[in-house]
Amino acid sequence: MSMPPVSATGTVPMDDRALSSLARGMVGSEVLRIAAEVRAAIASGRDVLNLTVGDFDAREFPVPAPLIAGIQRALAAGHTNYPPSNGIAELRQAVVDFYRRELGIEVPVASVVIAGGARPLIYATYRTLVDPGESVVFPVPSWNNNHYVHLCGARGVPLTVTREHGFHPTPEQIVAALPGARLVALCSPSNPTGTLMRRESLIAICEAIVAENARRAATGDRPVFLMYDQVYWATAFGEAPPLTPTALVPEVMPYTVLIDAISKSLAATGLRVGWAIAHPAVTARLSDLLGHVGAWAPKPEQVATAEFLVDAPAFQAARTDMERRLRERLGVLYRGLARLREQGHPVDAVEPQGTLYLSVRFALQGERCGRTLRSNEDVRRLLLEEAGLAVVPFQAFALPDEDGWFRLSVGATSVAAIERGLSRLEQMLNR
C-alpha cells in the first residue's frame, strides 16, 4: 500500500516561541526590504533609478575577464573538492604578496585566513573575540555592526558620526568608549557614506588602542581589538596609497583584524572570496569556526583569485577600469545634485571619494507635494513615488537621527539612467 505524500511545510501552525530568542530578535536587512519594493515598482513598468543595493550589475561593472577565465580553468581541472578550512596555500601566499605589493604590509602566511567573502570573517571575528555581554564600539551609520552585535549577544556601543568629521568617529569618541570595550569596528572607505578616514584620526585611534592594551597588560585584562574592514580600499579615488592601521601604527598589528574581499574591488560580489589578516592565534580560531559552519570560499574561485592577485598588471587594469566607471557615475550624480543645490533646492551631497556610494541630504521634511513629510522614510517614499528615485536612508545603517541623510549607490546603474533620474528629481523639486 502506498503512503500518502507528506507535506513538510505550512500545514502545522507554528508561533514564534518555537524559535530561539536569537532568531526572534533578528532583524532582516532593511536595504533588501527597500530593494524588493523598488523591484516591484520597476516590474509595474515605472522608470526607476535604483540607487539602493550595494551591488553591481555585471553589464555596468563586469568582473575582470582573467578572473572568470581562471575560474573556468580551475573547474575544468577538477578543483571541486573541499578546500582547507583556512584557504588553499596558494591563495594565502598570494594575499601576502598582494598586500606587500599594494599596501606595503608584511604579514606571515599564518596570519591569513580565507572565507566565502567578508561576511563570514566579520561574524567569526566577533565570535572569536567577544563574549556575550561584552562591548563592541562602532560608528552609526555603519554597515551591519548592529546585526553582528545581536548575533553575538554583545553590547553595542554606537557612536553617532557626523559630516563635519567625514562620517567617521573622532579619536575623542573612541577614547571615551575604550574602557571596557572588547572590539572597535571601523570601516574605511565606509559603507554607507563612501568617505575615507582621515590619516591623523586613524593614527590617534590606533595609538589609543595600543595605550589601552598596555594598561590592560599591566592588570591582566583581556585586550581590546580593532576590526578594520577595508573591503572598499581598492575603490578609493586618487593616487595616495590606502591607509591601513597596521602600516600607520605597527604596534597595533597584534590587536588588529583586517577584513578584505574581492567582492567590491573586483565587482565580484557573487563569487565569494574574502580574507582576514590577524595574529595567528586569532586566525587559527577563525579558521576552526569557519570550518564548522563550512563558510569556505569555493575552491575554483580560490585558485583563480590566487592567480589574479599576483598578476600586478591585471589587478592594476581592473582597478583603473573600476575607478573610471565609478567616477563617471558618482561624478554625474554629484554634479547634478550640486546644480540643484545652486538653484536653491534643499539637497546636499558629499564629494565622491571612492566606493559605489554617495552621501546625500534631502532636507525635505515638512509640507511637500501635498504630503506631510515627518521622517526620512516619508522622504524616501516621496522620492520613489514622485521622482522614480530609489534611495536608502541612513536609518537602515542603525542611525537613529532623522537628519535627512541617504545612501545613493551607483553599482547597478548607467550614466544615462542617472541623468534621467536627476531630471525627474528636478521636475519634482520644481513642483
Ligand SMILES: Cc1ncc(COP(=O)(O)O)c(C=O)c1O
Ligand atoms: C563594509 C562592508 N563590509 C563587508 C561587506 C560584505 O562583503 P562580502 O560580500 O564579501 O561578504 C559589505 C557588503 O556590502 C560591506 O559594505
